[in-house]
Amino acid sequence: MVEKKRLPVWSRILLGATGLLVVLMLGFVAWSETPAKPMPEALAALQTNPRGIVSNGGWLTFQPAGMQPTTGFIIYPGGRVDYRAYAPTAQAIATKGFLVVIVRMPLNLAVFKPGAAVDVMAAFPQILHWAVGGHSLGGSMAANFVYTHPGAVEGLVLWASYPAASNSLSHSKVRVLSISATRDGLSTPVKITASVSLLPADIVWLVIQGGDHAGFGWYGPQSGDNPASISRADQQVQIVQATVDFLNTLY
Numbered sequence: 001m002v003e004k005k006r007l008p009v010w011s012r013i014l015l016g017a018t019g020l021l022v023v024l025m026l027g028f029v030a031w032s033e034t035p036a037k038p039m040p041e042a043l044a045a046l047q048t049n050p051r052g053i054v055s056n057g058g059w060l061t062f063q064p065a066g067m068q069p070t071t072g073f074i075i076y077p078g079g080r081v082d083y084r085a086y087a088p089t090a091q092a093i094a095t096k097g098f099l100v101v102i103v104r105m106p107l108n109l110a111v112f113k114p115g116a117a118v119d120v121m122a123a124f125p126q127i128l129h130w131a132v133g134g135h136s137l138g139g140s141m142a143a144n145f146v147y148t149h150p151g152a153v154e155g156l157v158l159w160a161s162y163p164a165a166s167n168s169l170s171h172s173k174v175r176v177l178s179i180s181a182t183r184d185g186l187s188t189p190v191k192i193t194a195s196v197s198l199l200p201a202d203i204v205w206l207v208i209q210g211g212d213h214a215g216f217g218w219y220g221p222q223s224g225d226n227p228a229s230i231s232r233a234d235q236q237v238q239i240v241q242a243t244v245d246f247l248n249t250l251y
Contacts, residue, residue, distance in 0.1 A: 035080045035081050035082045035108040036080060036081045036082060036085065036217075036219040036220060036222065037082055037085075037219060037220070038082050038084040038085040038087070038218060038219055039085070039218040039219060039220055041088055041218050042084050042085045042086070042087045042088055042217075042218040042219070043084065043087075044088075045087035045088040045090075045091045045218075046060070046084060046087050058103065058104050058116075058119070059083075059101050059102055059103045059104055059116075059120060060083065060084070060087065060090070060101070060102045060104075061099070061100070061101050062087075062090045062091050062093075062094035062099070062100040062101075062102075063094060063099055063100075064094050064095055064096070064097050064098065065095075067097060068126065069094075069097055069098050069099045069127070070126070070127060070128045070129060070251075071097075071098050071099070071127065071128070071129040071130075071131070071247055071250055071251065072098065072099040072100070072101065072120075072121070072124060072127040072129070072130050072131070073093060073098055073099070073100045073101070073130075073131045073132075073133065073155075073157070073243070073247055074101050074103060074116075074117045074120050074121075074130070074131070074132045074133070074142075075089075075090060075100065075101065075102045075103065075133060075134055075135075075138070076103055076105065076110040076114075076116070076132070076133070076134030076135075076137075076138030076139065076141050076142045077102065077103070077104075077105060077108070077110065077134065077135060077138045077217075078134070078135040078136035078137055078138050078160075078216070078217060079108070079109050079110065079111075079136060079137035079138070080108050080109065081108065081135070081136075081217055081219050082108070082219065083102050083103065083104045083105065083108075084102075085217040085218050085219035086102050086135070086217050086218070087102065087218070088218050088236065089216075089217070089218075089236060089239060089240060090102050092236070092240045093240055093243055093244055093247070096244045096247075098244075098247055099124060099127055101120050101124075103116045103117070103120065105138075109137065110134065110137055110138045110140075110141035110142075111137065111141055114141040114142075114144045114145050114148070115145060115148070115149070116145075117130075117132045117142075117145050117149075117152070117153070118149070118152075121152070121153075129154050129155075129250040129251065130152070130153040130154060130155070131153055131154060131155030131156065131157055131246075131247055131250060132145055132146065132153050132155075132156060132157070133155075133156055133157025133158060133159065133177075133243075134157075134158075134159065134161065135159040135160060135161060135216045135217055136159070136160050136161050136186065136187060136213065136216070137161075138159075138161070139157075139158040139159055139160070139161025139162070140161050140162065140163060140164055140167075142156060142157070142158070142161075143156060143158065143161070143162070143163035143164070143167055143169060144163070144164065144167050146167075146169060146172065146174050147163065147167040147168075147169060147172075148167075150172070151173075153174065154174065154175060154250045155174060155175045155176070155177070155246065155247065155249075155250050156169070156174050156175070156176045156177070157176075157177045157179075157243055157246060158176065158177065158178045158179065159179050159216045159239065160179070160180055160181060160184055160186070160187040160192075160213050160216050161178075161187055162178070162187070162191065162192060162194075162195030162198065162199075163195065163198045163199070165198065167198070168197075168198045169198060169199055169200060170197060170198060170199060170200060170201075171200075172200055173200075174200070175200075175202070175204075175246070175249065175250065176199055176200055176202075176203040176204065177203070177204045177206070177242065177243065177246040178192065178195075178199065178203055178204070178205050178206070179206045179207075179208065179216075179238075179239055179242055179243070180192040180205075180206075180207050180208070181207070181208040181210075181211030181212055181213065181215065181216075181228070181235065182207060182208065182209050182210060182211065183210055183211060183212040183225075183226040183227065183228050183229060184211070184212055184213040184225065184226065185212070185213060185224050185225040185226040186213040186222070186224055186225055187213060189207070204242075204246060206238065206242045208230075208235055208238050208239070209230070210228055210229035210230035210235075211228055211230060211235040211238070212225050212226055212227065212228035212235075213225040213226075214228075214232075215228050215230075215232045215235035215236070216235070216239060218232070218236075
C-alpha cells in the first residue's frame with residue numbers, strides 16, 4: 001500500500017488561511033446584503049407618483065410634476081440601509097421643485113462607490129446646480145466625493161454625518177448643510193461637534209431636538225440608537241424643510 005504524501009506545513013497553513021478568508025468574505029456579503037428594510041411608508045412613496053420615479057437599476061429618480069427643475073440633489077443611503085427607505089424624503093423634497101436621485105450602492109455600502117454622483121450628473125445634463133449628500137456613512141462618502149471632485153457640486157448635505165478626518169473640507173468653497181439630532185446614538189452630538197474643524201466656516205447647522213439616527217430615513221429602529229422623543233414624521237418635516245431651504249440657496 002502506497003503511503004499518501006502529506007502537504008508541506010506551509011501549504012496546509014495557506015489552504016487554511018484561504019478557507020478562512022473565503023468564509024469571512026461570504027459572511028461579509030451575507031451581512032451587507034441584509035440591510036434595514038424600508039417601512040410601508042417608504043414603499044408607498046414609490047407608488048404614489050409613478051410618473052415621477054424612474055428606476056435605472058442604479059438609482060431612483062424623483063421629479064416635480066409640471067416643471068423642469070434646474071437644481072438636483074443626489075442622496076447616498078446610510079450603511080446597510082435599503083436605498084428605498086429614503087423615498088418619502090426624496091419625494092417630499094422633489095415636490096418643492098428639485099430633481100432628487102437616490103443612489104443604490106453596491107452591497108448597500110456607499111464606501112464601495114463614493115463616486116456614484118458622476119454617473120448621475122452625466123445622465124441629467126439639463127441640471128445647472130448640483131448638491132450631493134447622504135445619511136450617516138452615505139453622508140461621509142458624499143463628503144468624500146466633494147473632497148475628491150472639487151468644483152463638481154455646489155452643495156453638500158450631511159444628515160447625521162460628517163467627513164472623515166482625511167477628507168477635510170475646511171477650505172472648500174462648497175456650501176454645506178449639517179442636520180443632526182440630539183438623541184442620535186450613532187452620529188452622536190459629540191461626534192458632530194468634533195467635525196466642526198473639518199467643515200467650512202459658513203456651514204449651515206440644524207440640530208433636531210429629540211430626533212434620533214433612524215429618523216433620517218424610513219426603515220424602523222436601529223441597533224445602538226437612542227429612542228427619539230419626537231415622531232419620525234416630525235423629524236422628517238424638519239429635515240425636508242431645512243434641505244429645501246438649503247437647495248434654494250444654490251440658484
